[in-house]
Amino acid sequence: MDKKNNLIFENIFFDLDGTLLNNNKEILSSSLDIIKDMQQQGKKISIATGRPYYFAKEEHNLIKADFPLISCNGSLIYDFKNEKILFQNPINKEASQQVFDLLIKNKITFLVYTTKQMFGFYHFSNSFPKWFSWLTDSIQKRKKENRFEVNFNEYAHNKLNDFKIQDHDIIKFLIIKSDSNLKDIENIEKNLLEIDKIYVLRSQKNVIDIMPLNSSKGEGLKKLAEIFNINLDKSIVFGDEENDISMFQVVKYSVAMGQSKEKIKVSATHQTKSNDEDGIYYFLKNYK
Known part of the structure; x- marks a missing residue:
């Protein structure tokens, strides 16, 4: 569906990667x-x-966002104005340990997002992951006040220095497919589905997100709406990936970016050009 007649909205929510950000981030x-x-x-x-x-503070400040940030696919809402977490739904501790042990055992490259910082893990037999190099460069390019700490850990077999997953509130695991052996990833996918209180989705082509149950961007948007009395029937969202569909389902208007897969496009009420082709400008300039 792509009719722009009589669009009446008060609020606009943007996904970042592939949507508000072009392919150069x-x-x-x-x-x-x-x-x-x-x-x-x-x-x-x-x-x-x-x-x-x-990892979204700089973009949040750049657009002078009016509402707090929905992060980690809806499992944490952060208020930069008052520097506090408004809502969080961390992964169950037992499930976190099971996921962590499974990833380490199978030599997976992955990131752990906690409520305070980010940790990266890779097997000693692999070179330093390209994704981690990109992450490091990206952080250094940010304004000093928008930088954050990442603790990278090289592990051997099942041994991991002094890091204990139970010491942290885990909001999300991110498997880096492009820096892992795809056969190793195939080996763990079935096991992940057997772990209670988590679910798996794909937010980008080269990664796999491991999330706490009952967390999604749609649920995060509903929570934000509850806190700030936002009318979701007068809201529009822009997205491009599987993790954006839940947002499409809770607002009246939704826009899929031009490069989105067909599954994403048919889930939205509207479509626009790609994130590299002024898709956001094009839609908002021309809607009626």
Whole structure:
């Protein structure tokens, strides 16, 4: 469906990667211009992302977001204005330990998002992961006040120095497929499905998200709406991946980016151009 007649909305929520960010992980100047224009018209803007809140602070500040950030696919909402967590749904401790042990045993490269910081893990037989190098470079390019700590851990067999997963509140695990052996990933996928109180989804092509049950961007958006009395029937969301569909289902209007797979497009009420083709500007400039 792609009819733009009579769109009446007060609030706009953007996914980050593949949506508000182009393929160079930048917000296009055209997007910034149209967002500012929308805000001057009285519309409220914010972000719902699979990233942890500390890895979206710069983008949140750049668009001068009006609402707190929905992060980690809805499992944590962070208020940068008051520097506090408004909502969190960490993974069950027992489930966290099971997931962690499974990933270590099968030599998987992965990230752990806690409520405070990020940890990366890779097997000693592999070279330093390209994803981790990109992450390090990305952090260094940010303004000093928007940088955050990542603790990288090289592990051998099942041994991991002094790190204990039980000492942390885990919001999400992120498997890095592009830096792992795909056969090893195939070996663990069935085992992951057997662990209680988690579920698995794909937020980008080269990763697998491991999430706590009852957390999704849609649930996060409903929670934010409850806290700030947001009318979801007067809201529009932009997204491009599987983890955005739950948002499409709770608002009146939804826009799939042009590069999205067909499954995503048919789940949205509207479509636009790709994230590299001024898709956000194009839609918001031309809607009626």
